Amino acid sequence: MLQQETIAEIVEKAIRTLALPDEPRQLYEPVGYMFSIGGKHLRPRLCLTTYGLFHDAVPQEVVWSALALETFHTFTLIHDDVMDRSATRRGNPTVHCKWDVNTAILSGDLMSILAYRYLAMGPADKLPALLKLFTDTAVGVCEGQQRDMDFERKPFITMEDYMKMIGQKTGVLLAAATCMGGILAGAPEAQCKALYDYGYRTGLAFQITDDYLDCFGDAKTFGKPIGGDIAENKKSWLLVEALRRAVSESDKKRIAELLALGDDRRAEKIAAMTQLYIDLGVRDAADAAILECHRSAVDALKQAGFTEQQVDCLREMAEKLLHREK
Amino acid sequence: MLQQETIAEIVEKAIRTLALPDEPRQLYEPVGYMFSIGGKHLRPRLCLTTYGLFHDAVPQEVVWSALALETFHTFTLIHDDVMDRSATRRGNPTVHCKWDVNTAILSGDLMSILAYRYLAMGPADKLPALLKLFTDTAVGVCEGQQRDMDFERKPFITMEDYMKMIGQKTGVLLAAATCMGGILAGAPEAQCKALYDYGYRTGLAFQITDDYLDCFGDAKTFGKPIGGDIAENKKSWLLVEALRRAVSESDKKRIAELLALGDDRRAEKIAAMTQLYIDLGVRDAADAAILECHRSAVDALKQAGFTEQQVDCLREMAEKLLHREK
Numbered sequence: 237m238l239q240q241e242t243i244a245e246i247v248e249k250a251i252r253t254l255a256l257p258d259e260p261r262q263l264y265e266p267v268g269y270m271f272s273i274g275g276k277h278l279r280p281r282l283c284l285t286t287y288g289l290f291h292d293a294v295p296q297e298v299v300w301s302a303l304a305l306e307t308f309h310t311f312t313l314i315h316d317d318v319m320d321r322s323a324t325r326r327g328n329p330t331v332h333c334k335w336d337v338n339t340a341i342l343s344g345d346l347m348s349i350l351a352y353r354y355l356a357m358g359p360a361d362k363l364p365a366l367l368k369l370f371t372d373t374a375v376g377v378c379e380g381q382q383r384d385m386d387f388e389r390k391p392f393i394t395m396e397d398y399m400k401m402i403g404q405k406t407g408v409l410l411a412a413a414t415c416m417g418g419i420l421a422g423a424p425e426a427q428c429k430a431l432y433d434y435g436y437r438t439g440l441a442f443q444i445t446d447d448y449l450d451c452f453g454d455a456k457t458f459g460k461p462i463g464g465d466i467a468e469n470k471k472s473w474l475l476v477e478a479l480r481r482a483v484s485e486s487d488k489k490r491i492a493e494l495l496a497l498g499d500d501r502r503a504e505k506i507a508a509m510t511q512l513y514i515d516l517g518v519r520d521a522a523d524a525a526i527l528e529c530h531r532s533a534v535d536a537l538k539q540a541g542f543t544e545q546q547v548d549c550l551r552e553m554a555e556k557l558l559h560r561e562k
Numbered sequence: 563m564l565q566q567e568t569i570a571e572i573v574e575k576a577i578r579t580l581a582l583p584d585e586p587r588q589l590y591e592p593v594g595y596m597f598s599i600g601g602k603h604l605r606p607r608l609c610l611t612t613y614g615l616f617h618d619a620v621p622q623e624v625v626w627s628a629l630a631l632e633t634f635h636t637f638t639l640i641h642d643d644v645m646d647r648s649a650t651r652r653g654n655p656t657v658h659c660k661w662d663v664n665t666a667i668l669s670g671d672l673m674s675i676l677a678y679r680y681l682a683m684g685p686a687d688k689l690p691a692l693l694k695l696f697t698d699t700a701v702g703v704c705e706g707q708q709r710d711m712d713f714e715r716k717p718f719i720t721m722e723d724y725m726k727m728i729g730q731k732t733g734v735l736l737a738a739a740t741c742m743g744g745i746l747a748g749a750p751e752a753q754c755k756a757l758y759d760y761g762y763r764t765g766l767a768f769q770i771t772d773d774y775l776d777c778f779g780d781a782k783t784f785g786k787p788i789g790g791d792i793a794e795n796k797k798s799w800l801l802v803e804a805l806r807r808a809v810s811e812s813d814k815k816r817i818a819e820l821l822a823l824g825d826d827r828r829a830e831k832i833a834a835m836t837q838l839y840i841d842l843g844v845r846d847a848a849d850a851a852i853l854e855c856h857r858s859a860v861d862a863l864k865q866a867g868f869t870e871q872q873v874d875c876l877r878e879m880a881e882k883l884l885h886r887e888k
Binding site for chain 2: 318319342348360379
């Protein structure tokens with residue numbers, strides 16, 4: 237089994253030493269920039285973690301497959317930032333702000349293609365299975381992004397809608413990561429399926445945690461100002477749950493009033509909505525939902541014939557993800 | 563060997579009967595729309611033509627591989643239209659005009675992924691070779707689009723720069739199409755390589771023809787107003803060649819004056835530049851360049867062991883492409 241530190245080092249090194257052409261500059265510079273501003277590299281790490289359940293070393297071709305996941309994810313960030321008009325990403329200017337929208341579109345397109353190039357550099361015998369999984373996943377991510385944008389235009393969405401959306405936007409790519417590790421390792425189909433479910437449910441927990449930290453996290457470790465979702469009326473897990481819990485007329489009215497507050501009263505809006513989340517029990521419910529996703533993620537591994545040691549490794553991985561502060 | 567009519571029917575039917583999900587509507591509608599507004603389906607037809615040199619029938623999985631080419635090409639059109647701010651495509655509103663820019667970005671992204679999905683539905687044993695070729699090609703197309711955008715900011719570009727740009731923007735994808743047909747048919751490597759070169763050079767001829775028809779074509783059959791490239795000062799083959807041929811100060815001055823004319827004198831600008839192209843011998847030079855590309859495309863097939871009948875088929879295919887009026 238591989239240690240988390242070893243896996244993190246392999247991923248960092250692979251990204252740091254990635255050789256990109258110099259020309260055309262306008263096309264490749266943003267790609268190098270996006271890789272350089274970091275991120276947690278969660279997806280390749282998850283992939284190598286599940287691969288590492290079965291092997292003690294990682295061949296270079298498996299590293300390429302893992303890198304395909306990070307490259308695809310980073311491509312979606314570039315285009316999402318254009319569509320959401322976001323000015324910063326990981327504390328740095330977004331590509332369309334640092335360069336322009338056309339550059340963000342085209343270098344994003346290139347990055348999605350590079351993801352497939354890295355996938356093609358993986359083990360040839362696994363390629364048909366990997367390409368199908370990767371492509372089905374990528375379609376899901378696009379559908380999730382579309383649903384997310386559709387939600388912003390809808391006055392009300394149900395928790396079921398919300399969970400489906402984050403399942404596509406975040407769940408399927410984490411699921412693909414954990415499943416790919418199994419496929420690359422040559423694990424039996426039942427175990428690959430279990431790893432997929434584990435990754436999917438961990439992805440849900442991860443996304444709810446993200447929404448949670450946007451409101452209840454620490455600005456320094458979170459890497460962006462707290463309360464952004466509230467300020468932008470974003471339909472986060474917290475808001476969807478608050479709307480579900482607000483049954484009295486006074487609570488409904490209070491939420492509507494806060495949603496109507498403009499950016500000139502940003503601090504007041506964030507403070508009041510945060511308090512309301514606590515009063516309505518939304519904060520505690522989020523804690524419980526995250527734990528429940530985590531529990532069901534680990535449950536997915538049962539009866540697939542994993543050793544106790546393998547299950548422990550994956551439980552710890554998920555725990556680390558959920559107890560993150562950023 | 564397969565007849566052109568049969569191939570055209572297979573491609574039309576495959577596109578017409580493509581089953582796309584209904585939801586999310588905003589994501590899939592533009593994809594269906596782009597497929598419905600047609601086009602020549604040149605790339606899948608080229609692919610099935612070279613496949614048909616070796617076989618008398620086309621299995622469904624080979625049709626999927628061919629469809630991947632059309633889907634990728636159509637994706638690039640959606641994003642190119644956003645970047646170029648084009649309002650119409652094939653006589654219809656572009657996706658970002660009919661919907662909006664975000665829709666064009668995301669449904670374009672989806673379409674690029676669908677291209678890989680269709681590729682994954684091709685023959686599994688050919689997948690490593692096809693995926694590598696397809697991905698290298700896609701990277702080339704992005705680089706070509708970037709060079710094209712860079713050119714618009716440069717005061718002067720050489721014919722060498724121009725040919726390199728159209729080689730990437732158009733040549734490599736036609737080359738991939740003809741080469742893929744060979745790979746899918748199980749042709750020997752030397753023949754696949756020859757088919758690649760044939761496709762690449764045919765692509766150059768095709769692009770020069772496109773620039774030619776934009777100036778000297780017939781508006782009705784060309785499908786868009788004549789002279790658009792001139793009106794927009796686009797660095798077409800004709801303009802690059804005119805700048806190369808203009809050695810006298812008076813010719814240079816005349817071109818500069820015409821380039822400086824605004825859209826309020828559009829008709830005058832188009833008429834005068836067209837005349838100048840004729841006077842400088844640019845029109846005749848374009849005719850000669852197209853023929854030369856065509857000749858060298860067919861030359862590429864020599865000494866690769868093709869039968870006379872196979873070479874004739876490809877010569878005719880290229881001739882039909884170049885004697886098109888649209």
